[in-house]
Amino acid sequence: MLASMSELPEGIEPAPIPEPKDSALGIVVRRSSRGALEVLMGRRARGARFMPGHLAFPGGKLELGDQPGRPGALERCASREIQEETGVGIPPEAWHDAGERTTPPFFSVRYRTRFFVADAPGACDLPATLPAPEEIESLGFHDPADVSAEWEAGRALVPPPLLPILRMMDLERPASAVALAARIEAINREEEPNPRIEFEPGVWVLPLRTRTLPPASCTNVWMPGGRRFVVIDPGSAEPAENEKLLRVVDRRVRQGCRVEAVVLTHHHRDHVSGAATIAAALRVPVMAHSDTLARLARELLGVATRALADGDEIDLDGMSLRALHTPGHAPGHLAFFDARRRVLIAGDLVSGLSTILVGFADGDMDAYLDTLARMAALAPRSVLPAHGPPLPGRVLEGAIAHREAREALVSAALGSAARPLAEVARDAYADTPGAPAFLRELQTGAHLRRLARRGDAVEHANGSGWSRPPAAATSS
Numbered sequence: 001m002l003a004s005m006s007e008l009p010e011g012i013e014p015a016p017i018p019e020p021k022d023s024a025l026g027i028v029v030r031r032s033s034r035g036a037l038e039v040l041m042g043r044r045a046r047g048a049r050f051m052p053g054h055l056a057f058p059g060g061k062l063e064l065g066d067q068p069g070r071p072g073a074l075e076r077c078a079s080r081e082i083q084e085e086t087g088v089g090i091p092p093e094a095w096h097d098a099g100e101r102t103t104p105p106f107f108s109v110r111y112r113t114r115f116f117v118a119d120a121p122g123a124c125d126l127p128a129t130l131p132a133p134e135e136i137e138s139l140g141f142h143d144p145a146d147v148s149a150e151w152e153a154g155r156a157l158v159p160p161p162l163l164p165i166l167r168m169m170d171l172e173r174p175a176s177a178v179a180l181a182a183r184i185e186a187i188n189r190e191e192e193p194n195p196r197i198e199f200e201p202g203v204w205v206l207p208l209r210t211r212t213l214p215p216a217s218c219t220n221v222w223m224p225g226g227r228r229f230v231v232i233d234p235g236s237a238e239p240a241e242n243e244k245l246l247r248v249v250d251r252r253v254r255q256g257c258r259v260e261a262v263v264l265t266h267h268h269r270d271h272v273s274g275a276a277t278i279a280a281a282l283r284v285p286v287m288a289h290s291d292t293l294a295r296l297a298r299e300l301l302g303v304a305t306r307a308l309a310d311g312d313e314i315d316l317d318g319m320s321l322r323a324l325h326t327p328g329h330a331p332g333h334l335a336f337f338d339a340r341r342r343v344l345i346a347g348d349l350v351s352g353l354s355t356i357l358v359g360f361a362d363g364d365m366d367a368y369l370d371t372l373a374r375m376a377a378l379a380p381r382s383v384l385p386a387h388g389p390p391l392p393g394r395v396l397e398g399a400i401a402h403r404e405a406r407e408a409l410v411s412a413a414l415g416s417a418a419r420p421l422a423e424v425a426r427d428a429y430a431d432t433p434g435a436p437a438f439l440r441e442l443q444t445g446a447h448l449r450r451l452a453r454r455g456d457a458v459e460h461a462n463g464s465g466w467s468r469p470p471a472a473a474t475s476s
Contacts, residue, residue, distance in 0.1 A: 012213075012214070012436070012438075013214075014211055014212070014214070014217060015212075015214035015215050015216060015217040016217060017105040017110075017209070017217045017218070018105065018107075018108060018109065018110050018217075019110070020102050020103060020110040020111050020112040021061050021062070021109070021110070021111050021112065022061065022062040022068070022074070022077075022111075022112050022114075023059060023060055023061040023062060023077070023111040023112065023113045023114070024059055024060075024062065024074040024075070024077040024078040024081065024113065024114045024115075024116060025056075025057045025058065025059025025060075025078065025081070025113055025114075025115055025116070026040075026057060026058055026059060026078040026079070026081065026082045026090060026095065026116050026117075026118060027039060027040075027057050027098065027115060027116065027117045027118075027165075027180070027184070028040040028057075028058075028082065028088060028090065028117075028118055028119075028120050028124075029117065029118075029119060029120065029177060029180065030119065030120035030124060030141060032141075032143075036143060036173075037143075037144065037169055037173050037174075038141040038142060038143055039057070039141065039142055039144060039166075039169065040057070040058070040086065040088070040120065040124075040139070040140075040141055040142075041055050041056060041057060041139075041140065041141075041142050041147065042055070042056060042057075042058050042085060042086065042136035042137075042138065042139045043055050043056075043136065043137050043138040043139075044056055044135065044136065044137070045133065045134055045135055045136065045137045046137070047134070048134075048135060049109070050107070050109060050111075051157075051159055053157050054157040054158060054159050055142075055147060055156050055157065055158050056158070056159050056162065057115075057162065058081055058082050058085040058086050058136065059077075059078060059081050059082075059113065060077070060081040060084075060085070060135075061077075061111065062074065062077045063077065063080070065080065066080060072092055074114040074116075075092035075093070075095045075116065076092045078090070078092070078095055078114075078116045079091060079092045079095070084131060084132055084135075085130075085131065085132050085135055085136045085139075086126065086127075086130075086131070086136065086139055087126070087127040087130075087131050088120070088121070088124060088126070089121060090118050090121065094118045094119070095116035095117065095118050096116060096117045096118065096177055096178055096180075096181035097114070097115075097116060097181060097185065098115035098116055098117050098180075098181040098182075098184035098185045098188065099114075099115055099184060099185035099186075099187070099188030099189055100112065100113065100114050100115065100188060100192070101113055101115070101161045101188050101191065101192060102192065104195070104197060104206075104207050105207050105209075105217055105218045106205075106207040106218060106220055106352065106387070106388050106389050107388075107389055108215065108353055108388070113161075115181075115184055115185075115188060116181070117177045117180050117181040117184065118177055119177045120141075124141075126139055126140065126141075143170075144166040144167075144169035144170040145170040147166050148163070148166050148167055148170060151163065151201070152201050154200075154201070154341055154381070157199075160195070160196075160197045160198055160199060161188075161191065161195075163196075163198060164187050164191060164196065165184055165187055168183055168184075168187060193244075193247075194244070194247045194248050194251055195248070196248070196251065196252075199382070199384070199389075199390045200224075200338075200341060200343050200382060200384070200390075201341075202224060202225060202226060202229075202318065202319050203222060203223070203224040203338075203343065203345075203384065204222075204223040204224075204229075204248070204252060205220050205221065205222050205223065205384070206220070206221045206223070206244070206245055206248050207219070207220050207221070208220075208221055208234070208235065208236040208238075208241040208242075208244070208245060208274070209236055209238055209241050210235045210236050210237075210241075210269075210270040210273065211237070211269060211270055211273075212235075212270035212387065213270075213354075213357065213439075215353050215354055216351065216353050216354070216387035216388065218387070219233055219235040219236070219270050219271060219386050219387060220233070220384070220385070220386050220387065220388075221233055221234050221235070221245055222345050222384055223248075223249070223252065224316065224319060224321060224336070224338065224345065225257065225260070225316035225317075225318070225319050226257075226316045226317045226318015226319040227256070227257055227258065227316070227317040227318050228257065228258050228259075228260045228315075228316045228317045228318075229252065229257055229258075229259060229260060229316055230259070230260050230261050230262070230263045230287070230314065230316065230321075231245070231249065231259065231261070231262050231263065231278060231282070231284075232262075232263045232264070232265065232336070232345060233263075233264060233265055233271040233272070233347065233386055234262060234272075234273075234274035234275055234277075234278040235269070235270045235271040235272060235273050235274060235275075235386075236273055236274045237269075237273040237274065241274070242274045242277050242278060242281075245274070245278060246278070246281055246282075249282065259282050259284050260284065260314070260316060261279075261284045261285050261286065261287045261306070262275050262278055262279040262282070262284060262285070262286045262287070263286075263287045263288065263308075263314075263334075263336070264286065264287070264288035264292055264296075264334075265288075265333060265334050265335065265336075265345075265347030265348065265386065266288075266289075266292055266329065266330035266332055266333040266334070266347060266348065267288075267291075267292045267295040267296055267330060267332060268330060268348070271347070271348075271386065272296060272299070275296070275299070275300065275303075276299055276300055276302075276303050279300075279303050279304075280302075280303060284304075285303070285304035285305055285306050286300055286303055286304070286305050286306075287305070287306045287307075287308050287314075288305070288307070288308060288332065288334065289307065289308055289309070289325065289332035289333070289334050290307040290309075290332065291331045291332030292330075292332035292334075293305050293307055293332075295332070308323040308334060309323070309325070310323065310324060310325035311323065311324075314336070319338060319340075320338070320339070320340070321336040321337065321338055321345070322336065322337045322338075322339060323335075323336060324336070324337055324374075324375070326347070326349055326371040326374075326375065327364065327367045327368075327371060328349075328358060328363065328364055328365070328366075328367040328368025328369070328370070328371045328372075329347075329348045329349065329356055329357070329358055329363055329368060330348070330360075330362060330363070331362050331364075333347060333348065333349075333371075334347065335347055335349055335375065337378060337380070341381070341382075342378075342379065342380050342381040342382070342393070343380060343381065343382045343383075343384065344375060344378065344380040344382070344383045344384065344393070345384045346375070346383050346384060346385050346386070347385070347386050348385075348386050348387075349371065349372065349375060349383075349385070349396070349399075350372075350383060350385050350391060350395050350396065350399050351385050351386070351387045351388050352385050352387060352388020352389045352390070352391055353387050353388035354387075354388075355399070355402060355403075355443075356368075356399070357439060357442060357443060358443065358446045359439075359441075359442025359443045359444075359445050359446040360442065363446055364446075365403070365407075365446040365447055365449065365450040366450050366453065368403075369400060369403060369404075372396050372399050372400045372403075373400060375396050376393075376396035376397050376400070379393060380393040380396070381393050383395055383396065403447075406428065406443075406447065407447045407450070407451070409427075409428040409429075410424065410428040410444055410447040410448060410451070411451060411456060411457070412427075412428075413425075413427035413428045414457060414466060414467055414468045415467055415468065416467060416468055417467055418460040418464045418465035418466065418467045419465045419466060419467065420464075420465045421441050421444060421445060421448070421465065421466065422437065422441055423465075424444055424448070424465075424466055425437070425440040425441045425443075425444035425445075426440070428440070428444055428447075429444070448466050455469060456468075456469065457469070458470075
């Protein structure tokens with residue numbers, strides 16, 4: 001049954017979706033010497049907490065100095081942020097309201113952002129030295145078509161909510177700031193309920209509320225493809241969430257694309273709870289590793305299935321995904337690699353919110369670390385996890401280093417006499433006292449089993465605990 005595959009044990013409440021903070025951004029536009037529309041954009045510092053390295057419109061969160069609760073607070077916020085980040089002065093009364101967007105729930109920090117549009121003042125000379133390089137590391141007026149082309153080519157990072165705005169500015173070139181604000185407001189109103197979220201060209205994503213391990217509250221449903229696309233890991237059991245997914249799928253279908261299949265990375269409940277529902281609604285098969293399909297035989301009864309093996313290619317007419325068998329977190333775990341763009345859809349290999357649990361009964365720490373090393377050898381540019389935001393490719397080496405460091409702490413917590421698992425876990429995770437005890441113990445157990453296979457730990461009979469191996473006898 002699915003309950004036995006849950007990522008969320010009974011008695012543990014799901015994490016709440018983080019409440020968004022109020023913020024504002026400013027879209028400052030001008031006409032070039034050739035009459036072309038240009039927009040002020042800054043590249044966020046690579047050390048920034050939110051959207052590092054992304055080319056974005058300047059903005060930030062509402063602060064006390066903006067007088068929250070009084071009329072015009074968000075306009076004042078936009079003016080202050082523009083001044084602080086770019087040195088450009090825009091009076092609050094110059095802004096035109098352009099609607100609102102809210103950060104999706106795969107980020108641990110979310111914003112309810114009000115968009116504003118204004119004409120650039122006068123010549124609008126930009127400062128030679130940026131006033132806040134820790135936030136904005138480069139700044140300039142850009143042609144929307146150039147930014148869109150750079151993003152499509154994989155040479156620029158752009159926050160997903162900006163992409164439809166840039167496309168519209170390129171195609172329509174509104175004649176005034178008022179007209180531009182009205183068009184952006186319409187786009188935001190359309191996008192908010194059924195968003196087209198793309199961090200990578202051709203790869204849509206929708207986070208759905210699932211019963212997953214905290215701190216995650218959602219599972220990302222990735223939808224990669226060209227003229228055909230697949231729906232990866234529809235893991236929600238909530239009808240409203242699945243209806244939202246079907247609306248987003250329909251939006252892509254209405255653009256001339258076709259759904260090929262529902263694809264599963266592995267069998268855990270927060271990745272498969274909506275699989276049968278979505279496959280039946282779309283009239284497509286479910287594709288997964290044979291181990292996963294075997295575990296889900298009852299849940300997928302009446303649904304067409306197809307087994308995927310390591311190395312299988314999924315041709316999506318404009319994109320090709322290679323299925324990669326990546327056991328460790330689960331025996332039949334698959335990841336999917338777009339070799340042309342060097343993008344890895346990673347399932348539960350890594351998370352953008354926490355470390356991955358390998359301690360379930362069918363988890364294997366040796367296999368998990370081997371898998372991470374194989375995926376790192378692919379040198380992906382971007383990693384798209386099932387929980388949390390996209391990650392840079394180097395996250396795979398970081399996950400290996402983190403697990404090795406934790407294993408050293410587990411080994412150090414062993415003594416010559418047997419110690420209960422709970423005590424070993426407590427000491428090995430002394431640096432994270434807030435972590436739930438059962439999670440510490442599951443992960444510690446996975447490391448201990450790996451140490452035991454190498455002869456570096458001993459499990460004592462009757463469950464009395466773990467210790468270091470006896471010292472080797474010395475001959476006299």
